[in-house]
Amino acid sequence: MKKIFSVIFFFATITVFAQAPKGFTNMKDTTAFKQKMESQSKLTNTMESDFTQEKYLSVMSENIVSKGHFCFKKTNMLRWEYTTPYTYLIAINKDKMFIKDNGKINKYDINSNKMFKSINEMMVATVQGNLLSNKDYKAKYYESDKFYLIELFPVQKAAKDFLKSIQLYIDKNDYAVVKVKMTEPSDDYTSIDFSNRKTNQPIGDEKFIVK
Amino acid sequence: MRNLLLSSVVALLLAGCTFGHYGKLKQVPAPASGDHSMIPKPIFGDNFNSFLFKTNITVYGKDFSGLLMTKQMSPQDYRVIFTTELGMKIFDFEFKDTSFTLHFCVPQFNKPKLLKTIQRDIEMLLMNNLQEQNFDYYTDQKNVYTIAKAKSEGMYNYYFTEIASKHLVKIEHSKKRVKKTIFTLGNYVNDFPNNIVIQHCDIKLKIELNLLKK
Numbered sequence: 225m226k227k228i229f230s231v232i233f234f235f236a237t238i239t240v241f242a243q244a245p246k247g248f249t250n251m252k253d254t255t256a257f258k259q260k261m262e263s264q265s266k267l268t269n270t271m272e273s274d275f276t277q278e279k280y281l282s283v284m285s286e287n288i289v290s291k292g293h294f295c296f297k298k299t300n301m302l303r304w305e306y307t308t309p310y311t312y313l314i315a316i317n318k319d320k321m322f323i324k325d326n327g328k329i330n331k332y333d334i335n336s337n338k339m340f341k342s343i344n345e346m347m348v349a350t351v352q353g354n355l356l357s358n359k360d361y362k363a364k365y366y367e368s369d370k371f372y373l374i375e376l377f378p379v380q381k382a383a384k385d386f387l388k389s390i391q392l393y394i395d396k397n398d399y400a401v402v403k404v405k406m407t408e409p410s411d412d413y414t415s416i417d418f419s420n421r422k423t424n425q426p427i428g429d430e431k432f433i434v435k
Numbered sequence: 436m437r438n439l440l441l442s443s444v445v446a447l448l449l450a451g452c453t454f455g456h457y458g459k460l461k462q463v464p465a466p467a468s469g470d471h472s473m474i475p476k477p478i479f480g481d482n483f484n485s486f487l488f489k490t491n492i493t494v495y496g497k498d499f500s501g502l503l504m505t506k507q508m509s510p511q512d513y514r515v516i517f518t519t520e521l522g523m524k525i526f527d528f529e530f531k532d533t534s535f536t537l538h539f540c541v542p543q544f545n546k547p548k549l550l551k552t553i554q555r556d557i558e559m560l561l562m563n564n565l566q567e568q569n570f571d572y573y574t575d576q577k578n579v580y581t582i583a584k585a586k587s588e589g590m591y592n593y594y595f596t597e598i599a600s601k602h603l604v605k606i607e608h609s610k611k612r613v614k615k616t617i618f619t620l621g622n623y624v625n626d627f628p629n630n631i632v633i634q635h636c637d638i639k640l641k642i643e644l645n646l647l648k649k
Contacts, residue, residue, distance in 0.1 A: 279522045283514045284485050284506055288648075290520070309647045310489045312500070312520045325500050326491060386523065386541055406522065410539065414522030 244366045245391075248373050251365035257372060262357075264399040271296045273421040277306075281412050301432040302348055315434045316348070322434035329434055361390070370396055385409070457593070457612055460573035460582055473572055475583055475594040475603050477562040478620070478628065483507045488631075488644035490517065494549065495639045501525060503644060505561075513561050528554060530561055549640075556633050556642060559592070559606060559618060580604070590615070602626070 244250055251257060272295040279288040292306040302316040313324040321332045349358065360383065361376035372394040378384050386408060393403035400423075405415040466473050479486060485506040492499040501519045508514055512531040518524050527538035535554060544550070565585070573582040583594040595605035606618035616635050620628035627649060633642040 277522060279502075279518060281504065281516055283508070283516070284504060286485070288487060288502065288504070288518075306520060310520070314521075323500075325498075328498070330498060382542070408524060410524075410527075412524065 245373060245375070248366035248368045248371075251367045251372065254365045257365065261394070261399055268423055269298045270425060270427045271421065271423050272425070272427060273418045276417045276419070278415050278417075279412075280415070282410070295427050295431050296348070297427050297429070297432065300348060301429070303431050313434060315432050317432040324434050331434075367396070371402070372396060372399075457609075459576055461576070463572045463574055463581075465570065465572055471566060473581065473583060474565055474570060475562060475596060477565065478603060479505050479513060479561055480507055480510070483509075484649060486627075486646065487648040489647050490645075491641075491643045492553075493639075493641045499525075502647070511563055513563070515557050515561075526550070526553075528557065530558060530563060533564060552635070552638070552640065553642070556616065556618075559608060559616070560631065560633075574598075602628070 272293070274293050275291065277290045277292075279290075281288075290306050290310070291308045292304070294305065295301075295303040300316065300318050302314075304314045306312040311325075313322070315322040315324075316334070319334045321334050323330045323332070345358075358376075360379055362379055364375040364377075366373040366375070374392045374394065376390040376392070378387050378389075388407045388409050388411070391403075391405040391407070392401055393405075394400065395402050400421055401418065403415060403417050405413055407413040483506075485504060488503045488505075490501055490503040501517055504514075504516045504518075506514045508529075509531075512529070515528045515530070516524065517526050524539060524541070525544050526540040529536040529538060535558075537550075540550065568585040568587065570583045570585050573584065574580065575582065579598060580595045581598055583596070585592050585594075589610070591609045591611075593605075593607040593609065594603060595607070596602065597604050600623065602620070602623050604620055606620075607614050608616040608618070614636050616633060619632045619634070620630075621632075622628060622630040624646075627646070629646040631644040633640075633644075635641065
């Protein structure tokens, strides 16, 4: 019991003394926020949105920008499709994963591959914002007048090798994830901005099957 | 008869990849010393530009795809980074003069043999330090190409430049008369190949680069 209190105290200390990113302050009521996120997630059965992905590499003079569209349907169905400047599609349908590239389709069993399993978890959690309950990350909570910002730090060594942090920007009005930024140990990063979001509009199951 | 036919077909198929046609090349005089006009020019050495390719790697039946970026940092210094389409960095190489630095590689891709092979392939494409090598020059029977041949670490590299377009269209990396790797550079737009295919003959490895942005 004493140990649990020490752990709670340790994380509470981190939250209190952590320096908030520019424009943000430490979140006042994290319990209420988490409850609201959870209830919003329960109310969301489908979601779709456009996205713009930017890859920043310190050695390159320009960011690499790619755009596309994603669809999500409960439970565990996701279609993530790049349309410019290249076409590339990942579709997750329960325990199956399809990748369509160059007209070629590869089909994988998610449970057969640890990497696919974590890609699946990460992508679904990113669009739903439910990485918060994942024990593989340590979270810090911030807010500004318009957004909540959750900063997640991987706990496991294997993940730390290629990921320094994940930042989730969440709209205060509707608790939707509007931006995700994944930073590597070298400080190079990938940011994904979501736009034209629609929730709970009908999406056919065929969207999540690639032929 | 059937066996003979089969063996001929197999021999023909193998010849396409493995056996060079170097005996049929006709040697031509090398230019005067100090004249570098016949030495192939590095395709990525273009005003420190960066190049972005959609890339597919097929190794022993497994497909990997992603984005490959090259950036010339200084005249003999190139950075080459490969990421997945989702943005995850797979490897980050630096080629400076004759030295190589591995800045980063995800553990799943960090297989010494594979990494070394890809490193060598990229090194060949970057064509660093070609000015310092000794070349012999040839033409083919139809006089379509100028072929520059250089010896490097016991291997021969043949650079095929199309005489009409002055485009480097092929590099063959060979051991004696046996081709080991063929680099095909095609679909030239504004004097830059928009499609590059690296086909290994002795291992099941193929790398295809399609230019997205220059």
